[in-house]
Amino acid sequence: MADSAALEDEAxxxxxxxxxxLGQLVGGGQLLDPCSSSDIRRWVMAMDYPNPIHWDEPFARASEFGGLVAPQSIAVCLDYGHGCQPAVVGHIAGSHLIFGGEEWWHYGYRIRPGDQLFQERRFHDYKIADTKFAGPTMFSRGDTIHRNQHGTVVAKARSTGIRYLAAEAEKRGLYQKKLPPKPKWTAEQYAEIDQVRLAWILSNREGISPIFGEVQVGQRLPRRVIGPHSIASFATEYRAFLFNTWGACRTVAPEGVKDPWVDQDPGWVAGFGFDKERAKIDPRAGDGLYVGPSRGHIDDEKAGEVGMARAYGYGATMQAWVTDYIAYWAGHQGFVRHVKSDFRGPAFEGDVTYFDGEIVEKTAETAWGVPLVTIKARLTNQNGGVLVDTTAEVELPLG
Known part of the structure; x- marks a missing residue:
């Protein structure tokens, strides 16, 4: 039984x-328009994912796809609110949110220009824990099923939201105490980063898929790097999510649910909420970045108010990076079937993010009906700090 101090904290x-x-269907935003080729190009540009089948029309037309296809990671871009809508349910006064992780199941469908995704959302569960970061903290999970315009199930996502009292996180100042100063990069260091980036791009630009029978447990994936991250890169990432485009969404509510959670105020701390009335004439007041809960991502002062030391990146972006990283290695005939990521910390302004992966298992017969390799991947910063731990199951051709 919890002691009285813990109960006081939880209360x-x-x-x-x-x-x-708990367990209810959840509403939210629905994009009005189908995915376009420009949406795909903007997405991979923001994710720094230069796979040519997603942006280079002549290359894609000459491939087995016969034209541009979207990366698997774009499913979250075709959703609302970075995909965490069903995990952030109910009003908690004075609260803020960071991402705790994501799990995705992909069912074999490749999104193309002209496709449109529709979401079914449900608040799955939650637990309360005491954290050094913010004291009493909620870890809540929500599920989203993505279907296309034909009703085909494209993917399922389970997002984890970390909800906490912003004032408590600001008072504790965990990141302010432990975060090293923003790094300054020399010309030589920039050149080294660029060499790693280019080597990764060239590692499989043609999209050749490894053969299941030829890959080996212990085999390592080529290293990837993104960064240094900046206010400009964070803003670019945010603007690639289509839901924050002015007028791009309408709100939808599930039928038959009493008082469904749709677009109510989750209890954002002062200065981080939307101004819905003003947004009717000035849409900037509702786009989330200039006004709204994402302000801390591009504003050091606002970041400090929610317990973060300086501007920082997005959880949904980190999950997209991971999926892209593994899909690039898997090539045109490969497919990421399942990927589960635990987020350990954010990418802060000035940091560089490195990706490393290794094959840890091969399974010829699986519940998916296809052979899979299991990959463990990790994202770290320039100091070795862990941002993301990922386990992915990837389909490869037999020969």
Whole structure:
């Protein structure tokens, strides 16, 4: 049984508007328009993913796809609110949110220009824990099923939101205490980063898929690097998510659900909420970056108010990076079937993110009906700090 101090801490999170919504279908935003080739190009540009089948029309037309296809990671771009809508359910006064992880199942469909995704969302579960970062903290999970315009199930996502009291995180100042100063990079270091980046691009630019019978446990994937991250790169990433484009969404609510969670205020701390009335005439007031919960990603002062030391990146972006990294290695005939990522920390402004992966298992017969290799991947910064731990199951051709 928890001691009285722990109970007092837990009571500081008012869950009265959360508990009764457990298991309910959730509403949210629905994009009005199908995915375009420009949307795909903008997405891979923002994710720094230069795979030519996603942006180079002549290359893609000459491939087995016969034209541009979207990366698997774009499913979150064709959703609302970075895909965490069903994990952030119920009003918790004075709270903020960071991402704790994502799990994706992909069912074999490749998104192309002209496709449109529709979402079915459900608040799955939550737990409360005491953290050094913010004291009483909620880890909540929500599920999203993505279907295309024909009703085909494209993917399922389970997102984890970390909800906490912003004032408590600001008071504790964990990142302010432990985060090293923003690094300054020399010309020589920039050149080294660029060499790693270019070597990774050239490692499989033609999209040749490894053969299942030829890859070996212990085989390592080529190293990837992204960065140094900047205010400009964070803003570019945010603007690639289509839901924050002015007028791009309408709100939808599930039928038959009493008081469904759609676009209510989750309890954002002062200065991080939307101004919905003003947004009717000034859409910037509702786009999330200039006004809204994502302000801390591009503003050091605002980042400090929610317990982060300086501008920082997005959880949904890190998951996209991981999926792209593994899909690039898997080539045109490969397919990422399942990927589960635990987020350990954000990419801060000035940092560089390195990707390393290794094959840890091969399974010829699986529940998917295809042979899979299991890959463990890790994202780290220039100091070796871990950002993401990932396990992925990847389909490869037999020969």
């Amino acid at each position: 500081r999170l008012d869950l009265s508007d959360v508990e009764w919504r």
